[in-house]
Amino acid sequence: MEAAELLSKSKHAVAFTGAGISAESGVPTFRGAQGLWSSFNPEEYATPQAFAKDPVKVWEWYRWRMRLIREAKPNDAHLSIARMEELGIVKTVITQNVDDLHERAGSRNLIKLHGDVWTVKCTTCGFRDRLNSPPETVPPRCPACRGLLRPDVVWFGEPLDPEVWRKALVEASRCDVMLVVGTSGVVMPAASLPLEAKRRGAKIIEVNVERSALTNLADIFVQEPASRGLKAILEELERKAFHLKPTNTAR
Numbered sequence: 001m002e003a004a005e006l007l008s009k010s011k012h013a014v015a016f017t018g019a020g021i022s023a024e025s026g027v028p029t030f031r032g033a034q035g036l037w038s039s040f041n042p043e044e045y046a047t048p049q050a051f052a053k054d055p056v057k058v059w060e061w062y063r064w065r066m067r068l069i070r071e072a073k074p075n076d077a078h079l080s081i082a083r084m085e086e087l088g089i090v091k092t093v094i095t096q097n098v099d100d101l102h103e104r105a106g107s108r109n110l111i112k113l114h115g116d117v118w119t120v121k122c123t124t125c126g127f128r129d130r131l132n133s134p135p136e137t138v139p140p141r142c143p144a145c146r147g148l149l150r151p152d153v154v155w156f157g158e159p160l161d162p163e164v165w166r167k168a169l170v171e172a173s174r175c176d177v178m179l180v181v182g183t184s185g186v187v188m189p190a191a192s193l194p195l196e197a198k199r200r201g202a203k204i205i206e207v208n209v210e211r212s213a214l215t216n217l218a219d220i221f222v223q224e225p226a227s228r229g230l231k232a233i234l235e236e237l238e239r240k241a242f243h244l245k246p247t248n249t250a251r
Contacts, residue, residue, distance in 0.1 A: 003205045003220050004236035006177050007089050010203075014175040015081050016193055017095045017102070020182020020208060021226045025072040027099055046155045051123075055148055059138035062151050066117055066134040069099045077181060077207075077226035078105035080234040084179075085109065087241060092171045096183060096190050098153045111168050113160055113190050115153035122147045160189065172196040180206045182226045185213030207233075 007013055019027070044050050045061045074082075082105040084090040092109045093102055098117040102110055120140065121128045124147025140149040154160055172178070172193040185191045194204055194214050206218040207229040215221050222229040 001233060001236045003179075003207075003222055004233050004240065006203050006205060006220065007084070007179070007233065008237055008240045010089065010175075010177040012175050013084070013090050013177040013179060014171050014197070015084070015090050015093045015179045015181060016172075016183065017081070017093065017097060017181045018183025018185075018187075019097060020184075021077045021095075022072070022075075022097055022099055022101050023182070024075045024077065024225060024227050025101055027069055027072050027097075027101070047157055048155055049157075051148075051150055051155075055139040055150070058150075059135070059140070062117065063134040063138060066131075069101075069117060070133065072099070072101060074101045074105035075227045076231045077229075078102055078107070080227075080230035081179075081181075082106035083234055084237065087237065089237065090179065091175075094168050094171060094193065096187060098151075111164060111171065113154070113164060113168060115151070115161075117151055117153060119152035120149040121152045123150055124148070128152060165189070168193060169196065172202075173200050175200075175202050177203045177205065180204060180208075180214055180218070181230065182208060183212060183214070185215075 045058055051058045078101050081090060081093060085107055092111060093107045094111045094113060095102055096113050098112070098115055100118060118131050119128060120131060122142035122145060125142060125145045127142050127144045141147070142149055173196060175197055178194055178197040180194050191213065194217055198204055198217055204218045205220045205222070206212065206215055207222045207224060207226055209223070209225050
């Protein structure tokens with residue numbers, strides 16, 4: 001398999017993932033015919049203005065999503081990427097997802113562009129905390145100042161965290177192979193990362209169930225569900241593993 005060959009010879013491969021990688025775990029995507037935005041207006045649930053207008057409504061929606069994520073399990077796509085990390089092939093995972101499935105699969109070096117649904121921050125004093133379960137009452141209050149807590153995710157109209165974005169750009173600039181999985185390629189600025197990698201000379205491998213805005217950029221396009229496509233690539237990599245020198249086998 002050509003994708004496995006590229007990855008096995010890479011010096012610094014980076015995975016870049018989107019909602020499609022978690023869809024097979026039961027976490028809905030946002031775009032497309034079955035996406036969340038086909039049923040919900042993002043302006044009512046995923047903007048600072050929506051939260052200011054009706055924090056209970058926004059929190060009820062996020063609490064529903066948190067329950068879905070809590071019940072979901074990492075699929076073969078998450079597990080395959082984590083194993084590629086373990087083999088020392090994938091150095092960093094950059095994800096647009098706010099779920100914790102990469103972490104639960106075992107990924108260690110993770111950059112979360114759009115935040116984390118399990119982290120909350122105070123809209124008044126900036127206090128941050130991590131939740132172990134969806135809040136029992138909404139909206140939750142800050143233990144420090146009693147201000148409103150909000151999900152620590154990037155909403156429409158908000159910029160990415162500058163330090164998180166800087167780290168992602170560094171990885172995109174230095175990688176020699178970028179493994180792009182399950183992203184529509186239309187959400188900016190995240191979708192510019194494969195463009196930056198390509199501009200710097202990296203090879204692009206895309207695994208997606210359908211063509212995306214990034215497919216024409218790809219050197220290799222694997223048109224498969226993420227779990228099937230990545231599992232096949234991993235199996236070929238493991239057959240080649242005796243040629244590799246694992247650099248991160250500790251767990």
